[in-house]
Amino acid sequence: MAYNIKEIVNKESRFVSGHRMCAGCGAPPTIRGVLRALKEEDNAVVSAATGCLEVSSCIYPYTSWKNCSFIHTAFENAAATLSGAEKAYNSMKKSGKLKTDIETKFIAFAGDGGTLDIGFQSLSGAMERGHNITYVCYDNGAYMNTGTQRSSSTPHFADTTTSPAGKVIPGKLQQRKDLTEIMVKHNIPYVAQTALVFNLKDLTEKSEKAIYTDGPTYLSVLSPCPRGWVYPTEELAVISKLAVDTCFWPLYEVVNGVYKVTYKPAKKLPIEEFLRPQKRFRHIFNEGNEWMIEEMQKEVDKKWNYLLLMEEITNRV
Amino acid sequence: MAIRERLSGNEAVATAMKQINPDVVAAYPITPSTEIPQYFSNFVANGTVSTEFIPVESEHSAMSACIGASAAGGRVMTATSSQGLAYMWEMLNIAAGMRLPIILIDANRAISAPINIHNDHSDSMGARDTGFIQLYCENNQEAYDNTIMAVKIAERAKLPVMVCYDGFITSHSVENILLMEDEEVKNFIGEYTPEEYLLNPDRNISMGPLALQDSFFEFRKQLADAMVESKEIIKEVSSEFAKVTGRNYGLYEKYMLDDAEVGIVILNSSAGTAKDTVDELRAKGVKAGLLKPRAFRPLPYVEITNELKNLKALAIMDKADSINAYSGPLFSEITSAMYTAKLDIPTINYVYGLGGRDVKTDDILTVYEKLLQIASSGKIDQVKHYLNVEE
Numbered sequence: 001m002a003y004n005i006k007e008i009v010n011k012e013s014r015f016v017s018g019h020r021m022c023a024g025c026g027a028p029p030t031i032r033g034v035l036r037a038l039k040e041e042d043n044a045v046v047s048a049a050t051g052c053l054e055v056s057s058c059i060y061p062y063t064s065w066k067n068c069s070f071i072h073t074a075f076e077n078a079a080a081t082l083s084g085a086e087k088a089y090n091s092m093k094k095s096g097k098l099k100t101d102i103e104t105k106f107i108a109f110a111g112d113g114g115t116l117d118i119g120f121q122s123l124s125g126a127m128e129r130g131h132n133i134t135y136v137c138y139d140n141g142a143y144m145n146t147g148t149q150r151s152s153s154t155p156h157f158a159d160t161t162t163s164p165a166g167k168v169i170p171g172k173l174q175q176r177k178d179l180t181e182i183m184v185k186h187n188i189p190y191v192a193q194t195a196l197v198f199n200l201k202d203l204t205e206k207s208e209k210a211i212y213t214d215g216p217t218y219l220s221v222l223s224p225c226p227r228g229w230v231y232p233t234e235e236l237a238v239i240s241k242l243a244v245d246t247c248f249w250p251l252y253e254v255v256n257g258v259y260k261v262t263y264k265p266a267k268k269l270p271i272e273e274f275l276r277p278q279k280r281f282r283h284i285f286n287e288g289n290e291w292m293i294e295e296m297q298k299e300v301d302k303k304w305n306y307l308l309l310m311e312e313i314t315n316r317v
Numbered sequence: 318m319a320i321r322e323r324l325s326g327n328e329a330v331a332t333a334m335k336q337i338n339p340d341v342v343a344a345y346p347i348t349p350s351t352e353i354p355q356y357f358s359n360f361v362a363n364g365t366v367s368t369e370f371i372p373v374e375s376e377h378s379a380m381s382a383c384i385g386a387s388a389a390g391g392r393v394m395t396a397t398s399s400q401g402l403a404y405m406w407e408m409l410n411i412a413a414g415m416r417l418p419i420i421l422i423d424a425n426r427a428i429s430a431p432i433n434i435h436n437d438h439s440d441s442m443g444a445r446d447t448g449f450i451q452l453y454c455e456n457n458q459e460a461y462d463n464t465i466m467a468v469k470i471a472e473r474a475k476l477p478v479m480v481c482y483d484g485f486i487t488s489h490s491v492e493n494i495l496l497m498e499d500e501e502v503k504n505f506i507g508e509y510t511p512e513e514y515l516l517n518p519d520r521n522i523s524m525g526p527l528a529l530q531d532s533f534f535e536f537r538k539q540l541a542d543a544m545v546e547s548k549e550i551i552k553e554v555s556s557e558f559a560k561v562t563g564r565n566y567g568l569y570e571k572y573m574l575d576d577a578e579v580g581i582v583i584l585n586s587s588a589g590t591a592k593d594t595v596d597e598l599r600a601k602g603v604k605a606g607l608l609k610p611r612a613f614r615p616l617p618y619v620e621i622t623n624e625l626k627n628l629k630a631l632a633i634m635d636k637a638d639s640i641n642a643y644s645g646p647l648f649s650e651i652t653s654a655m656y657t658a659k660l661d662i663p664t665i666n667y668v669y670g671l672g673g674r675d676v677k678t679d680d681i682l683t684v685y686e687k688l689l690q691i692a693s694s695g696k697i698d699q700v701k702h703y704l705n706v707e708e
Contacts, residue, residue: 045515047385055527063523069515072525073384073411080378083371084343084385084393089516091340091369092391097508100518122381125374 005199011036012067014044019064020056024233026196026223026240027053027138031109033200034136034219035068037207043104044068045089047082049114050075052145053138076118078108079126079135086131105211106133111223112153113143116179127186127216134210137179138223148228148280152177155248156299157292158280160228165283170292175299183218184254190215192253192262195222196240202251202262209253222249230279239277246274247304252311259311268304271297319495319562326457326487329494330396330422330480331356333464335366336502339420340391343371343382345401348434349484350424353396376401380408380419387417388524390514392468395419398484399426402440406447409477413448414540415525418471418478418509421449422464425585425636426484427672435673436484438584441613442637442646448540450474450547451614453584454482455570457492462564463611465497468506469554474547476540481613483586485673497562505561548615568617569610571624573599577606579688580625582651583634584610587669587676591634594681605685613647618654625655629692631664632684634704638668644701663691669704680705 014035021028031053038044046068048054054072057064073081086106092098110119115137123135142160143149150163156175159165163172183191190213192206203221210217222243226233243249244263248271251263272293275281284292324332331353334342342361344354360366371386373379379395387393397405402423412419428439441451450470454460460482467478482488497505513522528536548568555566570588573595574580583591588609598605608624610616625631633652635645643649648666655664667684670676684704691697 043518043521045389058523058526060526060528060532063526065521065523067521069517069521070523070525071385071388071515073381073415074407077378077381077408080373080381081385081388083373083378084341084382084387085389085515086385087341087343087369087371087382088386088389088391088393091367092389092516095340095367097340098390098516098518102518104516121374122378125378128374129371 003201003204005201008036008200008204011040014038014065014067015057016064016066018062020059021052022227022233024226024236025052026140026225026236029196029200030136030138030203030221030223033203034107034207037204037211038105041102043102045082045085045104045106046070047078047085047108048072049078049110049119051111051114053109053111055145075114077122078110078114078119079133080122082106082108082133083126083129083131086133106131107211108133108135110137111144112137112139112141112151116152116177124186127183127188127218131216132214134217134219136219136221138221140223140225140228142225142228144225144228153179156296157284159283160280170283170289180218180220184257187257188216188218189213189256190217190253193220193249194251195244195249196237197244206253228280231277235277242269242274242277245269246271247300248274250304250307252307258314259307261307261311271300318498320498321493322496323491323493324457325489325491326460326482327352327424327489328356329457329461330464332496333461333502334394335360336497336499337392337394337465337468337506338366339368339394341369341371341383341386341393342395343373343379343386343393344395344397345373345376345379347376347398347401349426349488350396350398350422352488353422376404377408380405380412383419384408384412384415384417387412387419388415388515390511390516392509393419394422396422396424398424399428399440402444403428406444409444409447409449412477414536416475416540416543418475420464420467420471421477421479423479423481424484424488425481433672436486437636437671437673438481439637439671441479441481444479445614445646448476448544449614450476450478450544450551450612452478452480452611453613454480454487455586455588455609457487457490458494460487461494461496462558462562462566465502465505466554466558466566470547470551472509473554474543474550476543476547481585486586495562501561505558544615548612548617551612566611568612569608569621572607572609574606574608574624576604578604578629579685579692580606580608580628581632581634581684582608582610582621582647584613584636584647587634587636590676590678591681594678594685597678597682598685603685603689616650618650619658621651622654622658622660625662626660628662630688631662632667632688633664634667634669634684636670638671663695663697665691665697665699666701667704668701674705676704
């Protein structure tokens with residue numbers, strides 16, 4: 001069936017308004033998009049790591065989580081918490097204690113801090129154990145909840161409050177950790193990277209595959225942050241599109257080890273198109289810092305070529 | 318009909334867990350509790366239980382998975398020791414704060430550094446204010462019995478329970494014990510029917526919210542109230558247990574205490590050793606006695622203070638040190654209750670057995686000798702003592 005954005009957004013949302021997320025934040029459309037991929041008749045248990053999303057969506061006595069059950073326990077363990085709920089479900093279904101025909105899906109949401117850094121071990125463990133869960137990282141490339149400190153997902157040279165662009169050090173000195181690839185190496189059946197582009201078509205389709213693939217699945221969603229990246233709130237879709245058109249954020253999926261690059265821009269834009277609108281990269285446009293842009297371009301090209309090659313190789317075998 | 322068996326402490330507890338047949342067990346191996354997930358994995362592999370076992374990658378994830386499973390509506394257990402319990406510490410608080418009746422078996426072991434695999438109580442004492450009920454066990458029979466009672470206590474109190482027994486001394490020593498029949502255990506614990514749970518098909522819920530200045534304090538007060546109320550629940554469940562097994566448990570146990578002039582307060586297996594010393598002293602006409610708390614959380618402050626009131630000298634024994642330039646935790650807490658009750662008897666503190674340093678009847682005898690001196694002189698030269706340590 002052809003993708004119809006109107007139909008999709010008219011589905012009853014399981015993440016409803018009243019939450020306190022910032023205007024222009026990528027996380028709420030990500031969450032809504034992922035949950036819309038659930039079949040209407042299915043239930044879900046959502047586990048969230050401590051972070052912007054959690055502190056803004058479930059402030060006692062209110063909750064934005066509707067037609068699903070929600071649990072938050074701590075920062076580094078959204079995956080482990082969810083793995084317990086999933087096993088309880090299996091056990092109680094098996095023993096007949098859970099008397100229902102409704103199917104429940106298990107979905108975790110965490111930022112890049114809760115996923116790539118402090119929650120890395122818990123995530124790796126849950127993926128390796130093979131739980132029937134979907135883990136979604138809304139990746140905004142820094143610890144935004146505490147005020148834009150660097151994470152291992154922060155792009156090279158970005159200015160954050162713990163990797164400030166100073167007179168001696170030009171922002172973050174390290175490249176991003178590529179967690180999507182690390183997830184591929186967990187030999188799980190479905191890994192994908194997406195962004196808020198193309199009327200959410202890519203997000204919707206990949207979410208559906210992730211949720212309805214048996215076994216552990218991982219979805220990485222670029223989730224721009226107007227506070228941390230410093231761009232006008234209304235530019236969320238524009239900045240997301242630039243991220244994929246520059247191939248800073250390639251859209252791809254890996255199904256049982258087979259790569260598919262799901263979007264190949266007809267005209268691959270230079271990386272500076274993505275960097276220029278964001279104040280976190282302002283310093284790299286200063287005279288004498290051209291080398292930083294060149295270096296970032298090389299890194300982007302290397303990764304892009306790697307993905308194209310992996311697509312070719314894994315489809316050949 | 319009770320079944321006679323020869324089992325180690327870990328075997329006895331694993332057997333109790335088999336009979337409980339929880340929905341989920343999540344655990345990570347650590348000496349000296351490792352055998353529990355091992356035995357339990359065998360039960361799962363052979364279909365003896367219907368439990369889902371989660372072989373997590375760390376203790377932090379063990380408690381996190383237990384929380385997820387318990388919140389989902391399952392009956393949930395785990396086991397650990399020492400560093401494992403320390404690594405869980407963040408999640409212990411959350412388990413209690415979310416009012417989840419998770420059972421944690423702790424084979425007590427020293428906390429690093431230096432690293433040491435042997436027994437003391439610094440692990441569970443380090444978790445004493447997490448909101449877990451803590452039950453301490455003298456021997457294998459108590460470890461088995463408390464594990465079964467813990468299920469009912471936890472579910473009734475809506476609090477997690479930690480069952481603590483001495484690493485190696487209890488966990489690995491084989492003793493003759495009495496087991497309940499499988500059906501007896503099943504009937505005793507009954508079905509777990511949580512009021513609210515994530516998987517309830519009729520009612521979705523949100524758990525673990527952000528609670529701010531207008532509500533956080535009330536949640537914490539309710540948690541504190543639950544601990545107060547758990548005292549009666551422990552007594553209630555113990556008396557139901559006595560009806561089935563004939564084995565009586567209170568919040569604490571007294572041994573030759575009622576007419577004693579010198580007494581000690583001591584936890585777990587060392588209480589067994591100390592009972593022998595009391596017997597030796599009694600044979601010589603010395604009025605020695607002891608009190609062994611079973612519940613340290615909630616500690617029955619008023620009741621214990623009342624039991625100690627006729628002593629002429631008292632030693633409170635700690636198998637953990639507080640490193641606070643004063644005393645061990647048991648001493649601090651009980652003397653605080655004594656002060657409030659205006660009970661003024663000469664009381665000293667002994668820190669003993671750290672890292673598995675052996676404590677024999679002769680060592681306990683030196684404590685009673687010290688108490689006899691104090692009882693006759695009425696004077697204390699030093700509050701805190703270290704038993705059997707090279708200075």
